[in-house]
Amino acid sequence: MIAMRAPRQSAPEASSQMAVYGRGLAAGYGSLAVLDDCDLEVESGSLTALVGPNGAGKTTLLKLVTGALAPWRGELAVFGRSPAAARAAGAIAYMPQHEAIDWDYPLTVRDVVRMGRLPAIRARGGWRAMLPMSLQPAAETGAALRALDAVGLADLAHRAIGALSGGQKKRALLARALVQEARLMLLDEPLAGVDRDSEAVIRALLIEARAAGRTVMMVTHDLDGTRGFADRALLIRGRVVMAGTPEEVLGTAPQDPVAAALARAGG
Amino acid sequence: MAELLGLISDGGRAVIDALIGLLMLPVALLPGDWAAMFDYGFMRRALLSSIMVGGICGLLSSFVVLKRWSLLGDTISHAVLPGVAIAYLFNLPFVIGAFVSGALASLAVGFIERTTRVKEDAAMGILLSGGFALGLVIIGQIASATHLTHILFGNVLGVSYDSLLTTLIAALIALAFVARFVKELTLYTFDPIQAATIGLNTGLLHYGLMLVLTLTIVVSLDTVGIVLVVAMLVTPGATAYLLCDRLGPMMAVSTAVGVAAAVLGLVLSYHLDAASGGTMVLVATGIFLLALIFAPGRGMIARARGRAEPR
Incomplete structure (x- = not known):
């Protein structure tokens, strides 16, 4: 397995330039650990895609950033502040999965x-x-x-x-x-199960939001679909196991069985 | 201290008398033999009590149905019984004992669900029956069967001034809570994760709504009783849910259904010499059945038509 991880640096200086900055995050539900020792960096003003198989912890990671879930361990900063302070300042918008709503x-x-x-x-x-x-x-x-x-x-x-x-x-x-x-938009599967027209509208609006200086972080199953769209792709499996441009993540994918399966499914 | 309480009680009595006076204006317009029953003071007090209880139960009913809290409401109402018994034992106002034990039961449900693998419905089943049983055993030792019947099934014709004043205060608290937090409660019940994401205090909303619900149940006991109060908290909201596409109208309709069921139930029970709490709940159930059959778009007739003539 390939793991590209930035050398650890002290949180305050690095986190101030980042929209989202996490170190050593662990989280889960009950006694089930979904994320463990997860580092996360999302640049301000970027459009970042979180990809990975079901149960890899993509939604859990978004929930940590929204503050709906508290991490068991680790530190997390949103625009250099605690998630709670960022929330209180109205910095975070969230679009849930279809199933989360009545x-x-x-x-x-x-x-x-x-x-x-x-x-x-x-x-x-x-x-x-x-x-x-x-x-x-x-x-x-x-x-x-x-x-x-x-x-x-x-x-x-x-x-x-x-x-x-x-x-x-x-x-x-x-x-x-x-x-x-909000400065940070978190989107859980915005493109899953939508018709072509809706997909085009959503993609255009997300690109527009980034152009307006917002940071967009979205969960998707379709790694191939992030090519030429997302600035960065983060492959998640319990933690961020690979980070780079969508092309880089796709390029190295065959060496990782999960990424390979994703690339096949997406292609 | 005693003087102060006396003063409050006197002032409250004046407020209640004023409200009853207002109620008698429309009653005076009724045909003679319908208005005649309100010549009795106990019927006037019963009418005011029914309107207030039907109104707040109906108002909260929308959130009970949308939040899927029907079984929670039933749990709280049954778990109120030991509190009533203990308050009786120590000669305290029964509202205080009832509120404390109802609130403890609702908190215990959340605690068991969060900290064990036992699911919410099982936790509620245990607390509902366990709390109710504890109350039955204590009351069996200390009070008469009549007393128990009044608590279980209500005794709207015996409602006192103090009880009316307590209900009025509870109604005002519930109304103020809903009016102040309706937009926050809407988001919290529609999409709780979004509510947390924008920094709403979801704990305050959750437990606030739960405590207001408990308070409403406690002050409704005189009118409909422990066993049937859940009907007043579920049926009006479910009826309105069949009729409305927006929350505002839904809350208005469920409040109206609650008041109509309570008042019609009171009047019918007087004429039929039937149990008043039971009659109120039957009227509410009847209104629900009418909506189930005739509701535009969602009723059984509309659905049957929709199948017969596909769009």
Whole structure:
């Protein structure tokens, strides 16, 4: 197995230039360890793909960065701060996997996207921040409608969220992540099971987000599909076992059985 | 101290009397023999109690259904019994004992689920039956069978001023909590990971909602009783879920269903000389069945039509 690992350097100086910087991370569920001794570096302003087989710990790694899961061991910094501080500053947007959401929930597409404005509303504070969403300034709804327009769902704004197709649901969740205007966007399988149109829209918007200076970190099964799209690919198997451009990771892949299988599946 | 309590009690009595006075305005418009039952003071108090209990149960019911907390509600309501018994033993207000033991049971469910391999439904089954059994045994030693029946099945016709005041305060707390946190609760119940990612205090939302639910259950005991209160926390929300595509309307409909079931149940039970808690729950169940059959889009008739004429 090939392991490309940067020599260890002291956390504070290295982590300040990185969007996400982790050292020696271990995490899991119950007594089941999913990640062990995992180092992670995601450059600010990059589009980074996390690839790897099922159960490799890709989603677990995203959950550590979101703060939904606390690491057992190790250190983790987001923009040089603790994940909790980065969260509180509204620096992190997250798009969950399809299965993580109750699609029968009684919300319209617009309602779902408008919830992405909640961090900004809370950050503004004051008595108005305490009121229900429908009593917030009209600008919040306007921002949600613009994001829906960007993902091509403006016509479906008042449809029930559960009535959308798989690709449309992903686009709605992407719109919710976009209206957060966060510096770091974490996306769990944004391209899984979507139709061609939705995939093109999502890819274009992620490239646009990177051009606007945001850092994008996405989980994908399709290593081949990251070629010419992602700046960096991180191959995950309990930890980051390989890091480089998608071409580099694909190029060395045949020596690693898992990467080889992925390359075949993707090709 | 005693004087202060007396003052609060007197003030509360005035507030309750004012609310009952307001209620009598629409009642006066009813046909004579329907209005006649509210000539009795106990029926007026029962009406106010039914409206408040039906209202807050209905309001919270939307979140109980969406959060899949039906069995949790049933667990809390049954686990309240030992607290009631112990409060009775030490001559404390039963609300305090009930709230503490209900809250302990809901926390214990979470503790067992997090720290052992026993799953949530088994943990709830154990606490529901264990807590209820403990209460039955203690009450069997200290109180009469009538007393036990009132706790188990409610006694809305015997509701006191103090009990109405407690219910009013609980209703205001529940209303304030929901109004203040409705957008946060919506996100937390729809997508808990996103809620954590944007820095919401999900522990506060989770346990806050659980405690408000416990409080609501405790003050509903006089009206519908331990065994049936869960129906008032599930059926209105489930009915509204069949009828609405948005959360705001769903909460409005489930509150309305809760109030309608409680008030209609009270009136029917008076005319039929039936158990009031049971009648309220039957009315709620009837409304649910109507929605199940006739709901536009999701009802059985609409589904059958959809199959007959494919789009």
